[in-house]
Amino acid sequence: MSPNDVGTTGSHQAGFYLPKGAWGMYTPHAPLDGRNDKHVVTIHWEGTRETKSVVTWYGTGTRSEYRLTRFGRNFMFKDDYFVGSLLVLVPVDISNFRAHVLDIDEDILEAQVALGVEIVSGWGIYDRTQPAIEEQDECLRHRLHEFMAGIDDFPSGDEFSEETRMALIDCVPGFINLSADEKIIKGRDTEYELFKLVEQSICGPIVERGFRSIDEFVSVANSITNRRRSRAGRSFENHIRFTLRDAEIPFEHQPDVDGRPDFIIPSAAAYNDFDYPVDRLFVIGAKTTSRERWRQLLDEGRRIRSKYFMTLQPNMSNRQFDAIVDADVRLVVPESLHTGYPIGAIRSDELLSVHRFIDMVRESLAW
Incomplete structure (x- = not known):
């Protein structure tokens, strides 16, 4: 779930994004240019309420997307806290859905594991009638x-x-x-x-x-x-x-030092050598999601205060990003996912792409 999804950006695009490639699962209206179409649906949100919502196709002007909107007042999931959570939308039929919002890292992972779906670029589809792998090169x-x-x-x-x-x-x-x-x-x-x-x-x-x-x-x-x-x-x-x-960067994977961080650059031996400059040591945690799992990095590689956390989480709220930065952890995220992160983070040096991180490490290790 992105900042636009939960409405914290104030954008006219607010509402849950729905993938165009799966339109037949949630609306009878195909993605046609030059028109906007609405489809009324009933959604049962587990443990909360039922909403009469609308799936809208925006095909005019510069827009070309589906959005799920209209949830009534005081809808609990329209909150900055839920950025980075996983919305699971289950079609009962074309006009009725069950919805679950997963906001715990372990639950997000378990849902993907149970369904055999991986979410990297923001969404994924489980369709038990089509187990075949998509065509590739x-x-x-x-x-x-x-x-x-x-x-x-x-x-x-x-x-x-x-x-x-x-x-x-x-x-x-x-x-x-x-x-x-x-x-x-x-x-x-x-x-x-x-x-x-x-x-x-x-x-x-x-x-x-x-x-x-x-x-x-x-x-x-x-x-x-x-x-x-x-x-x-x-x-x-x-x-x-x-x-x-x-990149020819020396490293050790899960070395046996202070809580077994995922990676240490350049080596555990350098980490344990107190004559080795701290500014040439890098401790890296790596998790596909990061809502809370980044915190375990704080107890790993304790000789180094500033840590780096690599993740594939496609969206992050200002609140979570600020908490990570305040803990002296810098995020490293593939560049194609940066659009789901706070604008201020993208403009600052607090959010790194992988290639920028590598360039920084190379420069630091150069004698």
């Missing part, structure tokens, strides 16, 4: 299917990440020369596609066969969700590792 599709065909058990998370990287290098011209921000986003997205292919190939027949008991069903379900959960965080860390390695 032919070379990339061939590589991913080739990898899948050669296995009969789940590869490790590291193997998924490595295969994804090699496929991108071989199939995407100039991939190795993309910005660090682009490589992380592209790597994560492509690895997710690969994971879904393998999961469908290995787990699909088990699910289709059925289960002899509830215990067997629970065991298989737990195995699937645990695998999804562990892969999601590990994937992000792996693509950060690749990016640092490409």
Whole structure:
């Protein structure tokens, strides 16, 4: 949920953004240029109220988007606190929906794990009638299917990440020369596609066969969700590792120092050497979401006061951003996600893109 979604920007675009590519799930009105169309819907908000709301297609002037608006007075989710939360909209039919707002990091992760959906650029779709992977570049599709065909058990998370990287290098011209921000986003997205292919190939027949008991069903379900959960965080860390390695920046991943931070630059040995300059040490936390999980970084790498937190959270409120800055933590976020962050953060040095962070580290490490 972005600042526009919750109405804190005062923009005429206020209202929950709905993805144009999924319009058939929530309105009968196609995205046609030159017209505005409204569709009245009933939404049951879990634990709160029912609203008569409107899905509006804006197709005139410079606008080209769907928005969900009209929630009545004192609607609790129109508040700065909920920026960065996850809105889950479940269609019962084209005019009736159930809605859930998840505002805890663990709940946001669990929802994505349970549905097998990853949200990086602000939204995602779960459609159980369409399990097939979206079409990709032919070379990339061939590589991913080739990898899948050669296995009969789940590869490790590291193997998924490595295969994804090699496929991108071989199939995407100039991939190795993309910005660090682009490589992380592209790597994560492509690895997710690969994971879904393998999961469908290995787990699909088990699910289709059925289960002899509830215990067997629970065991298989737990195995699937645990695998999804562990892969999601590990994937992000792996693509950060690749990016640092490409930039020839020395680092250690989850070193055994003061609470095991995700990354230390240049090394644990340098961190433990009290003659090594503190201004050349970097402690980095990495989490896909950051509503509260950034706080654990405060107890990691305690020799260094200023920390860095990398995240893929697509939106952040002024309130949360200020809390992070006040704790002497600087955010590092792929540049394509910056539009969901406070304007003041974008204009200042408090919000860094990945490539700017790398440039800063290089300059600091230069002797």
